[in-house]
């Protein structure tokens with residue numbers, strides 16, 4: 188039990204109806220989870236309005252209601268807290284409720300369109316190797332040192348974040364690396380957390396269904412840096428023009444990294460092959476198993492972050508060479524018949540372009556590059572023709588297929604993708620709605636020495652079709668098919 192007034196510390200309250208001297212059991216933002224003596228926080232969402240569930244939350248036992256608009260009918264046994272932003276209040280209350288766990292470890296947030304999971308996961312690996320207990324909040328998995336939890340979001344809701352951080356405190360975790368998505372910032376999921384640092388990767392087209400314009404999307408990312416305290420560090424990629432934008436109003440100590448321009452941390456790519464990258468960082472050569480120019484940025488960001496967190500440069504360089512690739516990010520194998528199958532989570536135009544350019548830069552002319560790709564339903568539709576254009580321009584053959592169609596008609600999504608194909612590339616493309624059949628066709632088209640890229644779903648182990656989740660794993664599927672075809 189916690190005293191309500193203690194968990195309201197630092198919440199910007201507009202009015203209180205009732206007593207704040209009551210003891211509460213738990214906080215919930217979903218009325219269905221409420222039991223006796225809980226706090227219900229009513230949030231206006233994108234599909235429904237939590238305020239319409241206040242009555243039902245009270246019937247289930249809520250004794251405190253946090254809301255932006257007081258209900259017309261006030262129950263005398265209930266305390267009402269009126270705030271300007273329920274989601275912001277929720278995040279601050281969650282932090283108080285769990286004893287402000289972000290203050291008891293060093294928390295680093297990674298934001299940007301692409302590279303968040305890669306950087307956060309590799310920092311987790313690196314600090315583990317350096318002997319620390321470490322936490323990770325990522326798209327793929329949540330880790331409290333060695334314990335794994337299923338990830339439901341890239342950035343969980345604020346209650347879950349603080350619950351995990353508390354668990355990390357209990358385990359003696361010293362560093363936590365977390366992905367900070369634009370949805371997470373916009374919905375105030377990270378409000379009230381004490382960050383030791385923030386890392387910006389890059390910004391390109393994504394999520395315009397949610398943020399409407401690119402400027403709005405950029406400004407949400409910037410808000411994360413605007414809120415960093417002055418003792419924190421803000422590390423940004425200045426080869427991306429939005430890197431400088433992120434630093435405009437931050438109070439944090441500013442650091443830059445870049446491959447093509449002057450920066451505090453720079454690197455050169457000496458070699459780039461399917462075996463990995465040879466980089467020169469800060470005058471020292473370092474080998475990494477990660478593939479592709481874009482991973483040079485990720486490695487440099489990891490190097491800089493580790494140094495800013497106090498690790499020795501020599502040790503960091505040694506540990507970088509031991510890092511393993513992240514599940515579903517340029518994950519590949521070579522079949523018995525020398526067909527290379529790559530599974531990659533490229534689900535934005537920029538990521539797809541980068542991964543295709545990487546493959547093209549290391550394949551020989553007579554090796555075909557066959558791409559299998561789709562786009563998610565109920566998400567930014569404007570990226571679809573761009574991805575169709577890129578896939579068909581940069582591959583020798585393309586099979587368009589379904590990603591997670593969600594509630595949309597799969598063929599309509601594929602049509603949107605096809606609309607981006609230039610006429611001279613029509614002959615390279617075909618469309619097969621069923622993802623397994625599409626992968627099978629790509630495998631049948633491939634000959635020894637060819638490369639198959641399966642993009643968009645990476646580590647995902649399901650396909651969401653019309654609200655139903657079916658087991659599906661790109662890597663296992665291509666492995667099985669190539670074995671069946673004995674290729």
Ligand SMILES: CC(=O)N[C@H]1[C@@H](OP(=O)(O)OP(=O)(O)OC[C@H]2O[C@@H](n3ccc(=O)[nH]c3=O)[C@H](O)[C@@H]2O)O[C@H](CO)[C@@H](O)[C@@H]1O[C@H](C)C(=O)N[C@@H](C)C(=O)N[C@H](CCC(=O)O)C(=O)O
Nearest residue numbers: 216217218230232233234235237240340341342344368370
């Ligand atoms: C668009 C979006 O981000 N939606 C998130 C949002 O849901 P919502 O706004 O639709 O909520 P809603 O359904 O309208 O409900 C409003 C409120 O009423 C409450 N409610 C609802 C029903 C009821 O019976 N009782 C009740 O109290 C709900 O609990 C909620 O508090 O708040 C929910 C609770 O925190 C999230 O689970 C949900 O994420 C959905 C599932 C989602 O798919 N989000 C994706 C787009 C997302 O967040 N992605 C980013 C990654 C992006 C990237 O890769 O960069 C992420 O961080 O994962």
Ligand SMILES: Nc1ncnc2c1ncn2[C@@H]1O[C@H](COP(=O)(O)OP(=O)(O)OP(=O)(O)O)[C@@H](O)[C@H]1O
Nearest residue numbers: 300301302303304305326341481516531532533538
């Ligand atoms: N630094 C980078 N710059 C551009 N593209 C990248 C970079 N790092 C990774 N990618 C590409 O983006 C894909 C997704 O990478 P990753 O999962 O690390 O990004 P993310 O930011 O976590 O994505 P999400 O928004 O889904 O959480 C990779 O599979 C790769 O194709």
Ligand SMILES: N[C@H](CCC[C@H](N)C(=O)O)C(=O)O
Nearest residue numbers: 534562563566590591643644
């Ligand atoms: N974090 C991304 C994941 C997209 C992955 C893709 N497979 C899809 O389902 O659209 C998003 O929420 O847009």
Ligand SMILES: [Mg+2]
Nearest residue numbers: 303304326341
């Ligand atoms: Mg991610």
